[in-house]
Amino acid sequence: MSTNVPVVEAGSRKRTRRFVQILDLVNERGEATLAELAETLGISPATARRDLADLADQRLVQRTHGGVVALDQGSELPVELRDTKFQEAKQAIARAVAQRIPHERHAVALSGGTTTARVAVELTRHPLLTIVTNSLTIAELTHAHPALRVVVTGGSLRPQSLELVGTLAERTFGALHVGTAILGADGIAASAGVTTYDEIEARTNRAMVASAERTIVVADGSKVGRLTLAQMVSLDEVDTLVTDASADPDELERIRAAGVEVVVA
Numbered sequence: 001m002s003t004n005v006p007v008v009e010a011g012s013r014k015r016t017r018r019f020v021q022i023l024d025l026v027n028e029r030g031e032a033t034l035a036e037l038a039e040t041l042g043i044s045p046a047t048a049r050r051d052l053a054d055l056a057d058q059r060l061v062q063r064t065h066g067g068v069v070a071l072d073q074g075s076e077l078p079v080e081l082r083d084t085k086f087q088e089a090k091q092a093i094a095r096a097v098a099q100r101i102p103h104e105r106h107a108v109a110l111s112g113g114t115t116t117a118r119v120a121v122e123l124t125r126h127p128l129l130t131i132v133t134n135s136l137t138i139a140e141l142t143h144a145h146p147a148l149r150v151v152v153t154g155g156s157l158r159p160q161s162l163e164l165v166g167t168l169a170e171r172t173f174g175a176l177h178v179g180t181a182i183l184g185a186d187g188i189a190a191s192a193g194v195t196t197y198d199e200i201e202a203r204t205n206r207a208m209v210a211s212a213e214r215t216i217v218v219a220d221g222s223k224v225g226r227l228t229l230a231q232m233v234s235l236d237e238v239d240t241l242v243t244d245a246s247a248d249p250d251e252l253e254r255i256r257a258a259g260v261e262v263v264v265a
Helices: 011-031 034-041 045-059 086-098 114-125 136-142 167-172 201-208 249-257
Strands: 031-033 061-064 065-071 105-109 129-133 149-152 156-158 164-165 178-184 186-189 193-196 212-218 230-235 240-243 261-264
Touching: 011 031, 011 034, 011 045, 011 061, 011 065, 031 034, 034 045, 034 065, 034 201, 045 061, 045 065, 065 129, 065 149, 086 114, 086 212, 086 240, 105 114, 114 129, 114 136, 114 178, 129 136, 136 249, 164 167, 164 201, 167 201, 178 201, 186 249, 193 201, 201 212, 201 230, 249 261
Parallel strands: 105 129, 105 178, 129 149, 178 212, 212 240, 240 261
Antiparallel strands: 031 065, 061 065, 156 164, 186 193, 193 230
16 A cells, blocks of 8 residues: 655654654753764764755654754654654553453444554454444554454655545444444543544544444553643543553553543553
């Protein structure tokens, strides 16, 4: 399955990890010179210059004479970059969620996201599951397993997340009934519920949750306490949050107080 995201076309997984390091460093400092990036990352100035050009083309940083400055720190990373971060935590979360899904006939809806994709891989070991998703990534990961039935919504493609969103996706979710919705998030906080960067994606995921008997939110610790643009659901629509030990314990207590079961993987 191909995409038009230049980050993937730019090179190897090693280079993708370097992009994440550059973004973390620039966002932390607000700006950096070409020489600083080359010295910190142990790369040549020519390599740093090429990396910055690609990141600027993605509108993730802004080039300056001799360096780079950060853009909005709340901006959304492309899915290819997000997949390199917090991998061990996401895998632990995925295993914990899979243990909570029945090994019998059961329908599961999964939103897009790197953590839900890890959950999907774990669920391929479950027999007799129906997976309903608006994520092309999850569809690709699960479609070849004969024990699974995979249903993919229609909709308009968001290249940042490889999700199908909008009216067609919402109608598909609205026409189905699932046992468990597994919802990825860009943020979850006691004060704002579960949030994401895109309001259309939020509306689509809201329709997914409305079709389910229970909802499990999966979010690594960096997402706990974070607020992003659009609310997907409030906490009273969430049954369980599965996160990892890096999450802010005070925020987890506030989420528990709102009636959500919190599982730390």
